[in-house]
Amino acid sequence: MKRLLASFKKAAILSITAITMSTSAFAVSIHEGGDAAKGEQLFKANCASCHKITDEVLAAPGLKGIADRWKGKDELLVKWVQNPNAAIATGDAYVKGLIAQYAANFGVMPGQAVTKEDINHIMTYVASGASAGGGAGAQAASADQCITLEDLEKLEPEDLEEGQDIYLVNQDKGGSSAFIWIVIIALILLVIGISGANISRSLKNAQAESESEEDHRSYLQMAKDWMWKNKKFVSVMGLFLFCYFFVVGYGTLMDIGVYEGYNPEQPIWFSHAAHVCKNEIDCQYCHSSAAKSKHAGIPSVNVCMNCHKGIKNGAVTKETEIAKIYEAIGFDPKTGQYRTDVEKKPIVWNKVHNLPDHVYFNHSQHVTVGKIDCRQCHGPVDLYTTGRQATTAQINAMIKDPNYKGITSGVNGQPVASTLIELTKPTLTMGWCIECHNKSKVDLASNDYYVEMHERYKSTEAGRRALRGLLQENINEEREASSWGKMPDTLAPSLSVKGLGGWECGKCHY
Amino acid sequence: MKRPLLFTLSVFAATMGIVSCGVDPNSPGVEYMPDMYRSPAVEAYVDYGSSKHLDWTQSQKDEAGVKPILARIPAAGSVAYMGQDAIFGMPYALPNDTSGYSRAAKEIHSPLLSSKENIEKGIVLFNRFCQHCHGKEGHGDGKISQNGHIAGIPDYATKLKDLEEGKIYHTLQYGKGLMGSHASQMSQKERWQVIEYVKCLQKGITSPEFDSKGMLKMPVASADADSTKKI
Numbered sequence: 110m111k112r113l114l115a116s117f118k119k120a121a122i123l124s125i126t127a128i129t130m131s132t133s134a135f136a137v138s139i140h141e142g143g144d145a146a147k148g149e150q151l152f153k154a155n156c157a158s159c160h161k162i163t164d165e166v167l168a169a170p171g172l173k174g175i176a177d178r179w180k181g182k183d184e185l186l187v188k189w190v191q192n193p194n195a196a197i198a199t200g201d202a203y204v205k206g207l208i209a210q211y212a213a214n215f216g217v218m219p220g221q222a223v224t225k226e227d228i229n230h231i232m233t234y235v236a237s238g239a240s241a242g243g244g245a246g247a248q249a250a251s252a253d254q255c256i257t258l259e260d261l262e263k264l265e266p267e268d269l270e271e272g273q274d275i276y277l278v279n280q281d282k283g284g285s286s287a288f289i290w291i292v293i294i295a296l297i298l299l300v301i302g303i304s305g306a307n308i309s310r311s312l313k314n315a316q317a318e319s320e321s322e323e324d325h326r327s328y329l330q331m332a333k334d335w336m337w338k339n340k341k342f343v344s345v346m347g348l349f350l351f352c353y354f355f356v357v358g359y360g361t362l363m364d365i366g367v368y369e370g371y372n373p374e375q376p377i378w379f380s381h382a383a384h385v386c387k388n389e390i391d392c393q394y395c396h397s398s399a400a401k402s403k404h405a406g407i408p409s410v411n412v413c414m415n416c417h418k419g420i421k422n423g424a425v426t427k428e429t430e431i432a433k434i435y436e437a438i439g440f441d442p443k444t445g446q447y448r449t450d451v452e453k454k455p456i457v458w459n460k461v462h463n464l465p466d467h468v469y470f471n472h473s474q475h476v477t478v479g480k481i482d483c484r485q486c487h488g489p490v491d492l493y494t495t496g497r498q499a500t501t502a503q504i505n506a507m508i509k510d511p512n513y514k515g516i517t518s519g520v521n522g523q524p525v526a527s528t529l530i531e532l533t534k535p536t537l538t539m540g541w542c543i544e545c546h547n548k549s550k551v552d553l554a555s556n557d558y559y560v561e562m563h564e565r566y567k568s569t570e571a572g573r574r575a576l577r578g579l580l581q582e583n584i585n586e587e588r589e590a591s592s593w594g595k596m597p598d599t600l601a602p603s604l605s606v607k608g609l610g611g612w613e614c615g616k617c618h619y
Numbered sequence: 620m621k622r623p624l625l626f627t628l629s630v631f632a633a634t635m636g637i638v639s640c641g642v643d644p645n646s647p648g649v650e651y652m653p654d655m656y657r658s659p660a661v662e663a664y665v666d667y668g669s670s671k672h673l674d675w676t677q678s679q680k681d682e683a684g685v686k687p688i689l690a691r692i693p694a695a696g697s698v699a700y701m702g703q704d705a706i707f708g709m710p711y712a713l714p715n716d717t718s719g720y721s722r723a724a725k726e727i728h729s730p731l732l733s734s735k736e737n738i739e740k741g742i743v744l745f746n747r748f749c750q751h752c753h754g755k756e757g758h759g760d761g762k763i764s765q766n767g768h769i770a771g772i773p774d775y776a777t778k779l780k781d782l783e784e785g786k787i788y789h790t791l792q793y794g795k796g797l798m799g800s801h802a803s804q805m806s807q808k809e810r811w812q813v814i815e816y817v818k819c820l821q822k823g824i825t826s827p828e829f830d831s832k833g834m835l836k837m838p839v840a841s842a843d844a845d846s847t848k849k850i
């Protein structure tokens with residue numbers, strides 16, 4: 110009986126092996142036997158924009174486990190990849206399920222120009238489960254070149270590379286107050302010392318006199334008497350205090366309304382350096398209304414999602430900060446779909462640049478008409494993390510720094526120093542505005558806005574008269590500036606914004 | 620003599636108090652006329668929802684339904700005033716689904732000429748809105764791709780060589796795959812201007828040249844059939 114059973118078992122095992130062997134010999138599955146390296150290349154070129162090889166849904170289902178899901182349907186899989194509509198037409202239940210689940214959100218996959226062998230390579234690569242690779246290495250390579258102001262602040266002065274320290278000048282208002290503290294403490298110690306000496310001397314004097322006599326004077330009278338007694342000391346100290354308060358008070362008053370270097374916390378730790386310097390995104394991709402409206406605009410979350418639908422893991426803060434975008438718009442990074450069951454919450458950013466009510470400032474006038482580089486007013490934004498109000502020192506540093514890399518294209522792709530103007534007054538003050546309006550030159554001939562305006566002026570007699578006056582005025586100005594009485598070499602007027610009325614009160618004030 | 624000392628010390632304490640103001644990074648500094656900076660008139664990007672009720676707790680705000688006034692989506696059906704460009708102000712007719720995408724190929728055509736003006740504006744807009752992913756010459760090799768954030772961005776000159784302009788417009792309107800909708804960033808005219816340049820890239824022209832009339836010089840001469848209708 111035992112032997113019979115054993116032989117039966119043997120036979121069963123043999124037959125099973127035979128069956129498996131025969132199937133593998135007849136048809137090798139499309140998910141194995143290909144060249145994984147070739148598959149990786151093909152995958153990146155054809156599939157990676159929507160699929161991941163993990164189970165994460167990007168803009169289409171993740172491919173992990175595809176060998177099990179499409180088991181025994183190799184022909185259909187090839188058809189599906191090459192011509193999805195033909196695969197749908199076969200009426201396969203699994204394909205129908207795919208369409209029902211994903212087509213509404215992501216659409217139907219377009220047919221891919223790959224051969225059956227290519228698909229074999231790709232599926233081998235997917236089955237091997239090798240990480241997408243390449244990304245991390247490339248990221249690290251470019252990361253080093255993009256340093257932020259916060260990084261610079263953390264460095265010791267001797268570790269700073271040549272020329273980097275100029276970005277840190279005057280950017281922290283707290284820096285100067287340390288010196289004030291030292292002065293105050295020194296003064297207190299001095300006063301305590303002198304008073305102590307005075308007290309001990311007075312005590313000695315008092316001991317010599319009668320001790321029974323009580324002091325009935327008021328505190329004020331006592332202070333007056335003391336001051337009268339120590340006339341010299343009090344007058345020197347008084348003079349010193351007066352000068353000190355005058356200087357400190359003047360400094361404080363001059364600081365009112367000056368918000369240079371203001372860098373408030375934001376609900377999301379957004380890194381301008383990562384976006385602008387590392388990934389070379391133009392300022393106006395996100396701040397797109399700067400070209401068209403009064404406000405530069407903080408991008409709405411849908412603009413963030415244009416990239417972050419796919420980029421779920423940042424280089425610096427990993428997932429934590431990007432998750433806040435998803436929470437705001439109600440996006441589920443696991444399924445790659447927007448949720449309908451949660452309420453969208455707007456991100457409440459803190460306003461950094463604030464002008465008083467009576468000031469009119471228009472971004473489009475400066476960006477579109479004036480063709481002014483964003484950095485002229487906002488400084489080296491590619492060194493910032495969260496938005497901050499640039500200091501004049503930083504803007505000037507950028508102009509002086511020969512190694513400054515600059516944001517993507519700049520204005521017409523010119524180097525920074527040639528397009529920016531060096532200024533002296535603190536940013537976002539009126540002095541700063543009118544200083545720039547005085548120094549900046551307007552290129553009338555190559556600017557559509559002024560060409561059109563010029564044509565309009567030329568068409569009327571009054572306009573022509575105004576133009577002649579303007580020309581004469583500029584010639585006079587230039588003649589005065591160059592040398593007395595001598596005609597300038599060129600008659601081409603170099604108009605400043607001031608010459609076009611940039612100093613008129615009504616231009617910038619309501 | 621101890622009391623005068625106290626007086627001197629208190630003067631210095633007062634000085635310290637004055638000087639120590641204002642190193643909080645979340646405070647912009649002393650404002651000259653606070654009501655000029657925090658005005659009751661509505662200004663952009665000021666959170667009136669909370670700043671008008673500074674002393675309220677969150678639960679009080681929730682109860683009263685106080686919400687921050689921030690960027691909102693325009694009311695459904697609103698049409699932008701476009702002035703002379705009125706034809707660019709019409710809403711997009713096709714639905715955001717696969718049938719709309721395939722219909723766009725036949726039904727949506729560029730209202731713009733392939734002129735110097737349009738293409739040069741398109742280049743500026745392309746560098747602003749597209750190049751960080753699609754690359755400066757449209758090969759899908761922008762910095763975001765090079766840094767490994769988004770892979771497999773197709774090349775205009777090869778894979779998307781024959782993509783119809785209507786489908787490109789449809790994609791800009793609604794997004795496709797990983798690419799999001801760019802309708803909030805670009806006006807309809809700007810979208811068509813970008814497409815005029817993308818059409819050059821599809822033909823492999825990275826630095827377009829123009830003839831004496833300001834029209835794009837084609838590598839192979841092909842007359843624009845309905846150029847009379849375009850602007």
